[in-house]
Amino acid sequence: MSIRWLAVRSFQHSQDLLAAINTLSIHLKLQAAGRTDSEHTAQANQAREVLRSFLKMLEPVITDAERGETKPVLGADPRLRQLAKSFITAKRNCHRFHSALFRDTFTRVQQLLGSPKEQDRKPLLECLAELRVLIEEHVHTDAEQVLGEF
Amino acid sequence: MRNILRQSNADLLCDIDRLGERLRQAATAVPPELMPFYEWVTNQCDAFREAVKEHLHYLDLNQASILPDVLSKTQVVTRNLHLFNRFLVSPVLRGCPSDRLCLRVLQWLHGAHPQTQHIPAAISDGDYATFPDPPNPTIYFMPPSAQHRLLYLPLFFHEYGHLLYACHRPEMDALVRNLQGVLVQFLEPSVQRDDRHAPHDQERRSTIVETWYEWTVELFCDAVGLVIGGAAFIHSFSMYFRMLGRDEFQVRAEALEHRGHPVTWLRIQLLVDRARRMNLHDAAQGAEVSWNTIAEEMKVNEDYFGFYEAEFLTAIQQTIDDMLTEAEPRHFDEQAVEDSEASTSSPVPLLNRAWREFFKDVQKYSEWEESVISAYLAEQR
Numbered sequence: 001m002s003i004r005w006l007a008v009r010s011f012q013h014s015q016d017l018l019a020a021i022n023t024l025s026i027h028l029k030l031q032a033a034g035r036t037d038s039e040h041t042a043q044a045n046q047a048r049e050v051l052r053s054f055l056k057m058l059e060p061v062i063t064d065a066e067r068g069e070t071k072p073v074l075g076a077d078p079r080l081r082q083l084a085k086s087f088i089t090a091k092r093n094c095h096r097f098h099s100a101l102f103r104d105t106f107t108r109v110q111q112l113l114g115s116p117k118e119q120d121r122k123p124l125l126e127c128l129a130e131l132r133v134l135i136e137e138h139v140h141t142d143a144e145q146v147l148g149e150f
Numbered sequence: 151m152r153n154i155l156r157q158s159n160a161d162l163l164c165d166i167d168r169l170g171e172r173l174r175q176a177a178t179a180v181p182p183e184l185m186p187f188y189e190w191v192t193n194q195c196d197a198f199r200e201a202v203k204e205h206l207h208y209l210d211l212n213q214a215s216i217l218p219d220v221l222s223k224t225q226v227v228t229r230n231l232h233l234f235n236r237f238l239v240s241p242v243l244r245g246c247p248s249d250r251l252c253l254r255v256l257q258w259l260h261g262a263h264p265q266t267q268h269i270p271a272a273i274s275d276g277d278y279a280t281f282p283d284p285p286n287p288t289i290y291f292m293p294p295s296a297q298h299r300l301l302y303l304p305l306f307f308h309e310y311g312h313l314l315y316a317c318h319r320p321e322m323d324a325l326v327r328n329l330q331g332v333l334v335q336f337l338e339p340s341v342q343r344d345d346r347h348a349p350h351d352q353e354r355r356s357t358i359v360e361t362w363y364e365w366t367v368e369l370f371c372d373a374v375g376l377v378i379g380g381a382a383f384i385h386s387f388s389m390y391f392r393m394l395g396r397d398e399f400q401v402r403a404e405a406l407e408h409r410g411h412p413v414t415w416l417r418i419q420l421l422v423d424r425a426r427r428m429n430l431h432d433a434a435q436g437a438e439v440s441w442n443t444i445a446e447e448m449k450v451n452e453d454y455f456g457f458y459e460a461e462f463l464t465a466i467q468q469t470i471d472d473m474l475t476e477a478e479p480r481h482f483d484e485q486a487v488e489d490s491e492a493s494t495s496s497p498v499p500l501l502n503r504a505w506r507e508f509f510k511d512v513q514k515y516s517e518w519e520e521s522v523i524s525a526y527l528a529e530q531r
Binding site: 004005011012015018019021022025026029030033057069070071072073074075077081129132136139143146147 | 208211213215216218219220222223225226229230232233236279280281282283312316320323324326327330331334349352353355356357359360363364367408410
């Protein structure tokens, strides 16, 4: 009985997250460029919901993981534990990751996600771009396990 | 960058169109039980096409700022298409009439629960596994040799447990988290060391507790199998694993760390305990005796190197009980098994009868099995 389901679940979750990040990012950028993108507004709102749920799920796992290597992370599968650990490593790398996602609280990022204010667009786009990097690196491992190497 | 993306998206479009053609050609051979899955696959193919067309539309906007997003979008679709080609298309393209037995069982299994009745199912070749991603279809993998027999079909019920877990993931994860909290308490030493070994010991306890996430999921799936299939499940499970060798009985301490499944002997013991609570005494006794006999013959002692202790049992079984309450799998109906001749809607009586026939006369079993499979499929037309 194979446990590939764990990698597949993680792969698909990461793919869904990337889709949400890209949809919202394009919507915000077209808005900023003065191009009305009303047909994709509903998709952008859906993407915000996907990202909100993800952050809500990730936050307690990161809290557990931040207690240190010798304390267990509870209620999370190995791939989510790994993602939380990658997030903590990224937080320590201020050269590569400097958006609010890694420098501020999750509450602040949730606020940015829901904010209609123009001045919040840029910091939100920075968060999305850096979250995309983190998830792309994470999905690579799953893709290798699920799809194999060429 | 824009040109690179145009080329790659145009190429994706060709790929998707060719795949769509092959799927259309395969339509006439698709058995009725696979139609919901087939429809999902063709819709998904259309969704890929629409996504790629959207990428091309974004490229036509000539907005440099969105190029990184369109690049990432294209990569997402490319990877999804690879997954689609690798696993999701083959149940349709490789499909054959003899898939109907497995598909019938899966159709009943999904239909028997309100949360899975609208999730299409399909089968593919491979070791027992599943890809649960509700509300998307679930693919069940099964070794080809087992697909045309009755005895190992109950192992689908374990795989179905993974789908139920996925349907209730937040609640299930919370229950597993509670159990892990209890295990932290059990593993806490009565006297705290303060020497150079202390951090290593603490890390080891942490590894044991984290490993129990995957183990609890698997034990829940075993319990789902037993609840749905009754004695047939424990017979299938025990028979499938008991000749796979020493690793099914004992695994080295280092290899237990973050292992995806508990040692099979432990799974058998927890199944036996649960089967007894379900009054399936004969099946429980049969599995217990056969595993103990083989272990004795191989001179293997029971040792889980601290990953499992007898004092964990009550907390584990209580957690699994709570998970079963949450997921509500369809319960094995003993009366239906007794009336197996009359019952046609559920395959469970037939699967239990198969094991009784097998134990009654192994020599005559194959012939019996072949005839009842034909009758079962004819009834279900």
